[in-house]
Amino acid sequence: MLPFVYEFHWTPFHVTFLLVFFTLFSMVAATLVLAFRRTVKNDSPEHIEHVRWHTDFADLPTALKACRHELRGDVKHRTCPNGFDCRTCTVHSQISSRAQHAPSLQNFEVYGFSMSPYRLYHRGHTWVQREDDGTFTVGIDDFGKKILGAVRSVELPPIGSRLYVNGSGMLVKRDDAEVRVLSPLEGEVIGHGTEKDEWYLKLRAENGDAATTHLLTADEVPNWILREMERLQASFATAGVGVTLADGGELAPNFHRHFPNADWDGVLGQMFLQA
Amino acid sequence: MDNFLIPRGVRRTSFGNFLLWLLPWFAMLSVGLYAIYLCLAEGLFHTNMDNRFAFGIWIFLDLTVIALGAGAFFTGFLLYIVRRKELSAVINSAVIIGLICYSGAVLVLMVDVGQPLRAWFTFWHPNTHSMLTEVTFCLTCYLIVLLIEYLPIVIKNRQLRQIPKFLVFEFELHKLMPVFAGIGTFLSFFHQGSLGGLFGVLRGHPFAFREELGIWPSTFFLFVISAAAAGPSFIMLTTRLVERITRKTLVKENVYQLLGKVSGLMLVAYVLLKSIDTLIWINSTSPGMGFPAFEYYETQSFGTWILFTEIVLLGLLPALVLLSSRLRSDRRLLFGAAFLVCCGIMLNRFVMTIQTLALPTLPFDAFLTYLPSWQEVAAFAFVIAYGVILYSLTYRYAMVFPQEKELNMSYAAQNEPADAPVRGTMRPGLAMQLLQKFMMLK
Structure with a gap:
């Protein structure tokens, strides 16, 4: 089907028709090639983590993407x-810059979850604490630990590896679910381990305090945890009924054991912000 | 068994139930495959078409599914070009339906034309005098676009997206989707139009012949607009059907309302233009060729009722329902109107193919009758079965409706008592404590 082929005539109609057809065909092919090229070119771990979070975030329900200032009541x-x-x-x-809230100085409880005023919190249920030597310690917050329940194993990133904000931090495995815990910070892993059944990572972040401006402060925690509790309750509400008056309060001890047949993969995915 | 492939946080039926659901469709597929084999291996004598009645059920249904599949290009156009973000809730479904409709139509055309091994002749030795050459080119090109649009839906599968290259490729493709949506819109506009343009050269059948407006006959534009009207309605119907089958809410009400409104707007434009076109045909085109228009409706069962049904009952009536926000907010009326729109497009394509060929043109012609053979019906049943299977597989293993999780956010086991575990695991909240106190006081 080229100009030198059977039935082609050098008429305006034939030329225009073929031109339009070949242009469109070339555009489709070129766009596809462009996507391939970008894929091959952008294969750095940072880009992959960025894309993973970007697609996960795009797939989150709108209610879950509420701005921290909405949670705090600023907007x-x-x-x-x-x-x-x-x-x-x-x-x-x-x-x-216009809404400064005075932090409390004591550990406090929010709906039964223990929180520290010296820690910063990530929406994916991790905390960050700045150490005296300028490094940061990262762990799973109390809410996260309680809903994770009995964990089979935790895969921590190797020392020397690099983490990215909202990229993969830890991989927590239960018998019935597997969940990536998002990294709250960008930096190099300089240590990791477990202490009193609590897994932690030690990170060295290049930008110091500026690297933590996206994390929630102690005064933002109560409203955020309230939302998280509402989400959790909605997750276990009877289909078609929703949250009822009987729901609410604090999580009972060993909460996860009361729902042995629930879709924990779905619950944890939702609470830890994954598609 | 296949849980590791199912998207996180959504419920799907058990693997066994899913296989049972697929079983009858595979049976239908097998019968259709045999019929296709007969037609390709032994010839078209297996059909009830002949040299006079060359447009049978295949062409009629091809034109119908291509019009119904227009939801893919039109939804893509509204989402990526006009930026109606609400439609992202149904774009995946629209793409799958478009792919099924177009690939099914191409498959049936290949059986109809025969000699599939020489299909490439169409491109290498095109009949440049035929409108259908443009249709073939556009269909092929658009099918490629639809396959590209379908690819991200598949590679977003839970396991496939664990492969970094797939993850990034899906992301990059998604960023370029407006380009494909634009090309798809252009291609769809032209092949929908060219299918209608066919009637500009059908001088031997004055019932369907239409005069040119510029270089295209009026049917060129009518086919484009009617497809744009029917596409959104078909998306609404199929989405609702999936909701009924899966017993879930899959999209928010505002999405249905928008689709209904768009369909109504396009339909009212279509009904207006179709009415003008019909009046011109009755008063000028047909008499000009020596045939008073009402003679066509004196034959056999094709009375004027068919014209009334097409324009008023299946055109104007649903258009008015879809345009009124009050009527549209009643779900029965909304889906009822969408159903009428789809029936209307089907009737229009029937009139333009089967009725056109059945009516006598020359003085010695008789009214022709045609009943499709089982092979013709089975070949098209193949397309329906293939469509259901493809849609079912995609729905099960990919996230077809992005709002599904949000609208069905309950992960409690379905077989557990409705209230016991929920109450048992939480300490009573303040409201509950007050209620309990109140009840105890009482």
Whole structure:
């Protein structure tokens, strides 16, 4: 089907028709090649982690993407457009500069979960604590630990590896589910281990305090945990009925054992922000 | 058994139930495959078509499914070009339906034309005088576009996305999707139009012949607009059907409302233009060729009722329902209207193919009758079975409806008592404590 082929005539109609057809065909092919090229070119771990989080975040329900300032009551309604990364968010910097909340100095309980004023919290249920030597310790928060329940094993990133904000931090395995715990910070892993059944990572972040502006502070925690509790209750609500008056309160001890047949893979995926 | 392939956080029936669901469709597929084999290996004498009645059930249904599949290009156009973000809730479903409709139509055309091993002749030795050459080119090209649009849905599968290259490729393809949506819209516009354009050269059948507006006959534009009207309605119907089968809510109400409104707007434009076209045909085109238009409706069962049904009952009536936000908010009316729209497009394509060929043109012609052979019906049943199987597999293993998780956010086991575990695991909240106190006081 080329100009020198049978039945082709050098008429405006034939030329226009073939031109349009070949242009479209070339556009389809070129776009496909472009996608292939970008895929081959951008295969760095950072890009892969970025893409994984980007697609996961895009698939999260809208209610789950509420901006931290909506949770805190600074704005009536706002959906986060930055994948929970406030480091480059202009709205966050504007609101934060005018709304300063005094932190408490004691450990506090929120709906039965123990929280520390000296820790910063990530929406994927991890905490970050700045150490005196300038490094950061990262762990799973109390809410996360309680819903994870009996864990079979935890895969921690090797020392020397690099983590990215909202990229993979730890891989927690239960008998019935597997969940990636998101990294709250970007930096190099300089240590890891377990202490009193609590897994932790030690990170060295290049940007110091500036690297943590996207994390929730102690005064933001109560409202955030309230939302998380509501989500958890909705997850276990009877289909078609929703959350009822009988639901609510605090999590009972060994909460996960009361739902042996629940879709824990789905619950944990949702609570730890994964598609 | 196949849980590791099912998207996280959504419920699917057991693997055994799924196989049982697929079984009758595979049976239908096998019968269709045998019929296709007969037609390809032994010839078209297995059909009831002949040199006079060359458009049978295959062409009629081909034109219908291509129009119904237009939801893919039109939804893509509205989402990526017009930026109606709400439609992202149904775009995957629209793409799958488009792919099924178009690939099915191409498959049946290949059986109809025969000699599939020489299919490439169409491209290498094109009949440049035929509108169908443009249709073939556009269909092939658009089918490639649909396959590319379908690819990200598949590689977003839970296991496939664990492969970093697939993950990134899906992401990159998604970023380029507006380009494919734009090309798809252009191609669809032209092949839908060219199918209608065929009637501009059908001078031997004044019942369907239409005069040219510029270089295309009026049917060129009518086919495009009617397809754009029927596509969204078909998306609504199929989505609702999947909701009924799976007993889940899969998209939010505003999505249905938007699809209904778009379908209504396009349909009202179509009904208006179709009415003008019919009046011109009755008063000018047909008499100009020596045939008073109402003679066509005196023959056999094809009375004027068919014209009334097509334009008023299956055109104007659903258009008015879909345009009224009050009527549209009633689900029975909404889906009823969408069903009428799809029936309307089917009737239109029937009129333009089967009725056109059945009516006598020359003085010595008789009214022709045609009843499809079982092989013709089975070949098309193959397409339906293939479509159901492909859709079922994609629905089970990919996230076809992005809002499904949000709208069905209950992970409690289905076989557990409705209330006991929920109450048993939480300490009573403040509201519950107050209620209990109140009850105890009482």
